[in-house]
Amino acid sequence: MNNSNQVDREIISKLSNYDSATVQNASILVRGYINHTNDYSGPGLTQYVESKKTIVGYAITSKWTPLYEKESIDDRKLEFFDNIFKMKIPVISVLADVESIPNRGAIMGDGMAYQMKSLGSIGVIVGGNARDIRGIKEANLPLWATGHVPGHGPFQMTEHGTTVNVADLEINQGDILVCDFDGITRVEKNIANDVIKMCKEVRKKEKNLHKYFSMKVSTKDWENWKKLKN
Template structure:
């Protein structure tokens, strides 16, 4: 009679002991809180336009929509990476409570004020990236919002928490119930095909979520403040009956008028 090797207990443990989970990225630098404050008045649309002008075009995290219309956040990206399940590595069967040893629990212990949890989840409707309890904990640590190219669960209760969320929708499933597993945190992720690095800046509002690379954020602040300043001038002039071709965008004549107006405003 042929001996049959015992089937490993894939319900509760890894069957590949050479793989250490959760995977954790290296330490990273968060943006200066003053920079976060300076960006509070910048819309995602303006940030996207300025980044495009600077030659950085893959920044719009397409897909996730605001669960709370009117919400606006600016913060430092903390990344969470879901990966497809594979039974010889980690199974999702009966794992809801063993998830506490995964990247999903680990990343929440790193959250600081002004953080935005940014999640790679492949738009999978069968994976509830987080639910009521974890979102409650995230908010208690000072997190300002969540951007996920995936789904969350417990929506009737999560709605009462009033944490700004940009997600693809809602699901009854928990995080590792079906097709994905919380694999790594503080690592580069692809959120809706946009590369997000830990410490990048996320701006999200009703137009969607946009990434600003941390190292160029000061220049974005400078350019967006100037952009919004001349837009305010142009808006006022067009409300008074001014010509569109002159004031949006400013032509040479309009810019001369704007510079004179700005000088007058500073006096």
């Protein structure tokens, strides 16, 4: 493993100690507010297969069509899976439905889950429908998707390694994704170390807040708190 991969693994390991909301708060403190489409996922995303801890990895992106045969499309699924296999750092597979009638057929199932996990994926994010949810759970691959259905038609991957949109979040190949029950927070690689440092400050501030209001406050305590905030 080269030095860059060692650094990448260290970043991923440290970010996994925090939840997606804490990371989003820390990111704001580092680079200010940005458009939500470049920051965090919208409410249409659901975690169907949960994980014991925050899942953090580098995005491997792809676009799929699950309903109609596309004669002009060179289906390159194996290249996508090969990219997962060749990565030496934790990756999250990202699939987006780009069918002419989107979000009708499934673009993720249990067979793919077993394959992706075996090749090195630590989670999968689907901008579209998954199916075989119980099977994906048995594969023990954390899953986020915008819906689920029982079937699909002619099934093709149109391209991979490009920008995709999942639940109103733009995801690029190689983005750092922090994923948990709340959804996904995107972290820019060039500020990742600063975000990690700021996460500690956010966590400390929140801990103090929770402790202060863990019981009924007196009038004096409340007035003192307001003075600190003014």
